[in-house]
Amino acid sequence: KNEVEQSPQNLTAQEGEFITINCSYSVGISALHWLQQHPGGGIVSLFMLSSGKKKHGRLIATINIQEKHSSLHITASHPRDSAVYICAVSTYGGATNKLIFGTGTLLAVQP
Amino acid sequence: GEEVAQTPKHLVRGEGQKAKLYCAPIKGHSYVFWYQQVLKNEFKFLISFQNENVFDETGMPKERFSAKCLPNSPCSLEIQATKLEDSAVYFCASKVVRDLNSPLHFGNGTRLTVT
Numbered sequence: 001k002n003e004v005e006q007s008p009q010n011l012t013a014q015e016g017e018f019i020t021i022n023c024s025y026s027v028g029i030s031a032l033h034w035l036q037q038h039p040g041g042g043i044v045s046l047f048m049l050s051s052g053k054k055k056h057g058r059l060i061a062t063i064n065i066q067e068k069h070s071s072l073h074i075t076a077s078h079p080r081d082s083a084v085y086i087c088a089v090s091t092y093g094g095a096t097n098k099l100i101f102g103t104g105t106l107l108a109v110q111p
Numbered sequence: 112g113e114e115v116a117q118t119p120k121h122l123v124r125g126e127g128q129k130a131k132l133y134c135a136p137i138k139g140h141s142y143v144f145w146y147q148q149v150l151k152n153e154f155k156f157l158i159s160f161q162n163e164n165v166f167d168e169t170g171m172p173k174e175r176f177s178a179k180c181l182p183n184s185p186c187s188l189e190i191q192a193t194k195l196e197d198s199a200v201y202f203c204a205s206k207v208v209r210d211l212n213s214p215l216h217f218g219n220g221t222r223l224t225v226t
């Protein structure tokens with residue numbers, strides 16, 4: 001079983017829909033990252049959070065440390081949101097700061 | 112610069128040839144990480160540096176992979192005698208300090224194809 005699990009693996013939505021992507025992890029973490037990877041391949045860091053909730057534009061990320069679960073929400077989705085969304089965690093005791101990645105959620109927003 | 116710059120964007124090598132990838136971290140960033148992405152979204156940590164010092168190399172296949180971050184030069188990842196299984200996108204990322212909660216900035220990756 002992967003240490004970081006995401007669901008769903010694939011998601012198709014209509015423009016304007018509210019989207020939720022979930023991430024569960026089984027290790028102790030110091031921070032959780034949400035990353036966006038576009039078809040061209042580049043990776044953009046969307047959020048880094050260790051507690052509570054963060055919002056940036058139409059994107060909202062929440063984390064529940066006790067339940068070891070995080071969600072990424074996209075409000076009023078748009079075709080340009082189509083990308084792979086990846087959850088990754090920085091683990092405790094890891095002086096190395098290396099990340100453990102989930103397998104990603106492929107999101108397609110149709111006009 | 113204000114972005115992590117990776118070169119080349121694409122690299123094609125015949126099996127057994129050498130491949131060398133470069134990464135210029137954001138100016139002022141002390142920590143550099145190399146990740147290998149194979150098959151959709153499987154990311155594997157390779158190595159990290161604190162300035163020019165290796166910080167963690169537990170992910171490196173040491174027989175054929177080596178990496179350096181020298182002062183005033185881009186960091187490099189070199190693969191001697193490439194194998195078909197080395198075909199992947201190699202991402203470099205940098206961050207300012209060791210703080211586990213400081214943001215990580217990724218480059219656009221180098222796609223290595225071994226034929």
